[in-house]
Amino acid sequence: MWYFSQSKGTGFLLAVLLGVALIAGCQPAKPSTHDKAMVKPTQEQLQKVELLNQTADDMYDKVMKGDVTGGRNALQQIGEQLTQIRYEGLTTVEGMNALTETVTDAKRVFNAVRFSPIEGQVSAAKIRLAADALTHTAQPMWLQYYKILQNDLDQLDQTAKQQKKTDMQQTEQQFEQHLSVIHPSLLISSNPSDVEKLDSLTRYLSGQVRSDQDTFKQVINILPTVRQHLDKLFMKREATAYLPIVDDQNPILWILAIGSFIIAALGFAGWRLAKKDGGLVSVKKPTEGG
Known part of the structure; x- marks a missing residue:
């Protein structure tokens, strides 16, 4: 049978707690939902994101030229491409949801009974910027x-x-x-x-x-x-060029x-x-x- 005095018991308890703390500190930290740099995207992911970016460019070009049908077709391709991308290491859950919601909102605009050219341009611009943000993380x-x-x-x-x-x-x-x-x-x-x-x-x-x-x-x-x-x-980032304002x-x-x-x-x-x-x-x- 083990006996401890109050002072020795307290010291032993502190030692145990310290050991637990040290063990816990040695455990690998779980990646934060905000820390996308913890996971490095694969080459396959980067290729799919680049394809998404090119399709977003194409959609924007068509919409700005008044080719609504072409823009709608490109938007359909974007919707399909989104489901084929893994976003680990590319963005956060919030970023992924924002991209998905942007495409969903654009579909509502382009499938409306009365299409608004201005709203179509805004939707195309949002998607183009979002796809670019996913592709060009540094700039x-x-x-x-x-x-x-x-x-x-x-x-x-x-x-x-x-x-x-x-x-x-x-x-x-x-x-x-x-x-x-x-x-x-x-x-x-x-x-x-x-x-x-x-x-x-x-x-x-x-x-x-x-x-x-x-x-x-x-x-x-x-x-x-x-x-x-x-x-x-x-x-936080270096922006080398800004748009002149009228x-x-x-x-x-x-x-x-x-x-x-x-x-x-x-x-x-x-x-x-x-x-x-x-x-x-x-x-x-x-x-x-x-």
């Missing part, structure tokens, strides 16, 4: 939207300081719509918790802007925090601006995404003031 194309979003926040800050309620609301709507175009790509490339923080800030900002009361001060106060989280998402005097409705926004932003990055014709793509340079 995803959505990085070039940083300047666009910052410009929106600059205009929002200006309209809030001038206490122009209508202009402020239109500018905030424009910011949300621009952010929505790259939102699936953010979830694919970034830590989902960081994206959720930005979403929460955007919801709060939207609530303040749409409030019936004068919340200009609250809007001005929250903007630096929004910028900080945008910086966290964008500036500074309109008055904010305009997104439904009138989104078409040219997509054409300019995606056309600007076409040099890197082009996979056809020997990698040569003609990009029309925006006219001054246009």
Whole structure:
């Protein structure tokens, strides 16, 4: 029979606990849902993702040229390709779900009784950006939207300081719509918790802007925090080129601006995404003031 004094018993218990802790510490850590670098994608995965990216390029080209049938056929191919890809090491569960939901939403747009060309362009742009984010992890194309979003926040800050309620609301709507175009790509490339923080800030900002009361001060106060989280998402990576912005005097409705926004932003990055014709793509340079 073993007997221990209180002091010896306490020492023995601490030794046991320490041993358990050391053993537990030596166990391999389970991969986090946010740590996609723990698993390295296979060559087969990369080939399938590259094929998806090429199909997304093809869909976007057809939709922007007005070939709705061709775009719809390419979208059908994308839906089939998604089911053949294993996403371990490529993105998180949240990123995979964002890509799937983006394709599902696009199918609703293209199968609607009355097809909207603008909504079709937006859907094609979202898929193209998302596929690019999955393929080009080091330099995803959505990085070039940083300047666009910052410009929106600059205009929002200006309209809030001038206490122009209508202009402020239109500018905030424009910011949300621009952010929505790259939102699936953010979830694919970034830590989902960081994206959720930005979403929460955007919801709060939207609530303040749409409030019936004068919340200009609250809007001005929250903007630096929004910028900080945008910086966290964008500036972790090196973005070598940003889209030049045309500074309109008055904010305009997104439904009138989104078409040219997509054409300019995606056309600007076409040099890197082009996979056809020997990698040569003609990009029309925006006219001054246009």
